[in-house]
Amino acid sequence: MRLFNVWLFILWMNVDESLQQGAIRCGHPGDAQFADFRLEQGDDFVFGSKVVYTCHKGYQMMSRRNFRTCMADGWDAVVPVCEASQCPPIPVGNNVQVFGDTDEATFGNVVRFSCKSSREILEGPEEVYCDETGQWSGQPPTCTAVKCKVPMIPNGFVSENKQKYYEDEVLPFECNDKYKPSEDRPSRCMKTGQRVDWSPTPGCEPIKCKLKLPPLEGTSYTPEYTNLFLPGDSVTVRCGDRYGITDRQVETADVLCKKDGEWEIQPVCREVICLKQAPHVRQWYDMWRRAVIHDMVDYYCESGYQKPHGVTRATCTRGGWRPDPLCEEIPNTGTCLLRTDPDAVIQNSKAEYGYNEQIHYVCSAGRGQFSLTCSEDGWFGFRNGSEPTDCGSPPPLPDGDVRYTMRSQYKHCEQVEYMCQTYYTMEGEPYRTCVDGEWTGHMRCLKPCIVNEDIFRQHNITLQTNDKPFFIHDEILAFKCARGSPSGRVAMSQRCSSGEVFLPSCS
Structure with missing residues (x-):
């Protein structure tokens, strides 16, 4: 027994000497997936050293031991195992x-x-x-x-007792005295993405009248330094030479800001124009060109009427066409004798015709009809001579055309028919007749009125029915205010007149 103890002591001394000399080493302890290790005990991978394994973020240790120790016969245990952390199932509703x-x-x-x-x-x-x-x-x-809560509205209040509003419902609210809603549109409960709120945001602002700055062409304001005015304040509007206010007449107007924050009249100057229509005017030169102030335009009077003495053209002014009237009745100064035509039958035959009276002919074989007018110099529209003369091609019709193929020559009493472009309206009979070398008969194609939303917005108006892009001549356009109430002297219903229409205004 004493001999055995001596042997163990000698063995331990040898091991201790070996450890001191670095003889027993364990080598690398082994990498663990999704983990790192650190040497916690000892200076190297030698006998007695201890390494501790730590799982990466999001991973958890599945082994019972998270360390290994270097023994005389190598590392004890096995390399620890780390697995990803798993979350429990999520319960959600069916919707x-x-x-x-x-x-x-x-x-x-x-x-x-x-x-x-x-x-x-x-x-x-x-x-x-x-x-x-x-x-x-x-x-x-x-x-x-989707639902919205009742909001707090500075200087205003919700006008019904309700705590929640669902999607698309409108919030009824009113503003305190001297305040008005910040937006013209009603506030609705609306969903935008994952956000629910009122759109537009309900709010109240002090009642003020606003001017658009910079002003439109032809418009200037006094005072110039502000565009916001309180009820009772006024602004002086001055118009340029070609512009006017209050139905496009006056050059200067003082416009009052009303209690509701709207102007008494729209403080905007608009270009003065003259519509090409006047009593007893038969035809205008360049009918479709717009006439503005100071423009001078040639025109022709109806049969039996003449221009005032010395007048050659009509002048567009703030007060309309000048002179007024443009056409005066011609006094009765003579008579005309019956004039027969070998190619036509007279419908109202008699021996003598008074001044400005007409004689009506119907061409033989139903080829057309024409009339002559008794004037100071005899029959107007019929040249003297025993044999009627043929005619060349009929004159063109602006915005229209001859219905059938046009020829270069037509016989006396022969007739051609005209037609207007689509949406244009024929004024007068659609026929012209060759009478003794000249084409008689008068017609014109009247323009439709085209809907112009930009001009409507300037007048703060819209159509009561907005499903039509145009209105034919003589058709009624019924307007309504986009906001506010009618102002000025132009009625809210106007008649289309050859592409032009007087526009009312709202303020």
Whole structure:
């Protein structure tokens, strides 16, 4: 026994000497997947050293031991095992749409949510993720009906006793005295993405009248330094040479700001124009060109009327066409004897005709009809001579054309028919007749009125029915105020007159 103890002592001394000399080494302890290790005990991988393994973020230790020790015969135990942290299943309602794996999610997995119905909105997070501890970053959301809470409105109040409003419902509110709604549009409960709010935001602002700055062409204001005015204030509007205010007449006007924050009349100068229509004017030169102030335009009077002495053209002024009237009745100064035509039958035959009286012919074989007028110099529209003369091609019709193929020569009493372009209106009979080398008969194609939203907005008006892009001549246009009330002297219903129409204004 004494000999055995001596042997053990000698063995221990040898081991201790070997350790001191670095003879027993364990080598690398082994890498663990998803983990790192550190030397916790000892200076090297030698007998007695201890390494501790730590799992990466989001992973958890599955082994019972997280360390290994260097023994005389190598590292004890096995390399520890780390696995990803797993989050528990997420319970969601049937009306919640889920994007991602809610049953077997591991660290880093993201789950997103939305509502299946567009009439509902999420209450809670739009997404959650599985964290390093195996827990979800938030509670799952729910889907509820879109609804808005009653807002607090400075200088205003909600006019009904209701605590919640659902999608598309309008908030009824009123403003305190001397305040008005900030927006013209009603405030509705609206969903935008995952946000529910009132649109536009309900609010009240002090009642003021506003001017558009910089002013439109031909318009200037006094005072010039502000564009906001309180009720009772006024602004002086001055118009340029070619512009006018209050039905386009006066050059200067003082416009009052009313209690409701609207102007008494629209403080805007508009270009003065003259419509090409006047009593007993048969035809205008360049009919379709717009006439503005100071323009001078040639015109022709109806049969039996003449221009005032010394007048050659009409002048557009702020007060309309000058001179007024443009056409005066010609006094009766003579008579005309019956004039027969071998190619026509007279409908109102008699021996003598008074001044400005007409004789009516119907061409033989039904080829047309024409009339001659008794004038100071005899029959107007029929040249003297025993044999009637043929005619060349009929004259062109602006915005119209001959219905059938045009020829270069027509017989006396022969007739051609005209037609207007689409949407234009024929004024007068659609026929011209060759009478002794000249074409008789007068017609014209009257323009339609085209809807111009930009001009309507300048007058603060719109059509009562806005499904038509145009109105034919003589058709009635019924207007209404876009906001405010009618102002000025122009009625809210106007007649289309050859492409032009007087526009009312609202303020």
